[in-house]
Amino acid sequence: MTNFSAAEARPGLRVVPAVRLEDVTRSFGRGKSAVAALRGVSVEFPAGSFTAIMGPSGSGKSTLLQCAAGLDRPTSGRVLLGDTDLAGLNESRLTRLRRDRIGFVFQSFNLIPALTARQNITLPLRLAGRRVDRAWLEELVERTGLSGRVGHRPAEMSGGQQQRVAIARALVTKPDVVFGDEPTGALDISTGQEVLRLLREVVDGLGQTLVMVTHDPVAASYADRVLFLADGLIVEGMDRPTADAVASRLTGLGR
Incomplete structure (x- = not known):
């Protein structure tokens, strides 16, 4: 088992994990038919860092994201948001934690069609019964x-x-971390790059922690660090990635 940290990605970044996975496994099925999606993954995502997660289809990217975000429970191991061990939370408390301390940005935007942009942005606050900070x-x-x-x-x-609305909605609660699942996957190249520049600014300008699953080497190049998965394991990390270097490494993983 290898431990990976994104702390080295930005000089002077304090090593304070916003999210930490400790020896996390996730299996589906039982007995001989069980399939291991994650196999002893340990990784830290320091506060204020931007990490991209990549790998071939079936490598465990989405499962890692879902476990880290509290959307799925590991078969074994621990997931901590700050100092909070998610395993110690019942479903009600876990739902509140996701609502208050985690932001999500998805490929499909997931906006409510009948609501305005402003109403979509403030929806998490209204669902939580919290007042809207007008200045924020x-x-x-x-x-x-x-x-x-x-x-x-x-x-x-x-x-x-629409994706900008989704990003603002993810940030409105001032979450500990924002998880992105292919956030530019439904956008054309030019629009996708605009959204990526916005995500980069969210990290640099607001100090937000961002973890993004992507298949796109260009998207990954906006991150501080890329983690590569293969067969349920993190096999390599790349600091200060370039699109060409990421694409080359992905080609090697796919063999």
Whole structure:
């Protein structure tokens, strides 16, 4: 078992894990038919870092993301959000933790069609019964380039604008970490790069922790560090990645 940390990716970054996985395994099925999606993964994601997770189809990327985000429970091992061990939480407390301390950005945006952009952004707060911090909301709207669009519904917005709404929604609760599952997968190249620049700014400008699963070497090049998975294990890490270096490494993993 190898321990990987993204701490070295940015000089001066404090080694304070926002999320930590300790010897995590996740198997599906029972007995001889059981399939191991993760096999003893240990990894830390320090606060304020941007990590991309890559690997061939079936390597365990989505399972790692789901376990780290509390969407799935490991078969064994521990997942900690800060100092909180997710294994010690019942479903109700785990739901509240995900709502209050974790942000999600998905490929499909997952916006509510009947709500305006502003209403979609503030939905997590309303579901939690929390007041909207107007100053923070306006800062998010400005940073995500949505000024003048907050009264529009999803059908009245481009794909890139919808993903910006989804990013603002993920940030509105000031979460400990944001998880992205192929956040640019449904966008064209130009729009995808705009969204990636926004995600980079979210890390650099707001100090947000971001963990992103992607299949795109260009998307991964925006991260501080890339972790490569194969057969349920993290087999390599790459600091300060370039798109060419990532693509070359992925080709090797696919053999």
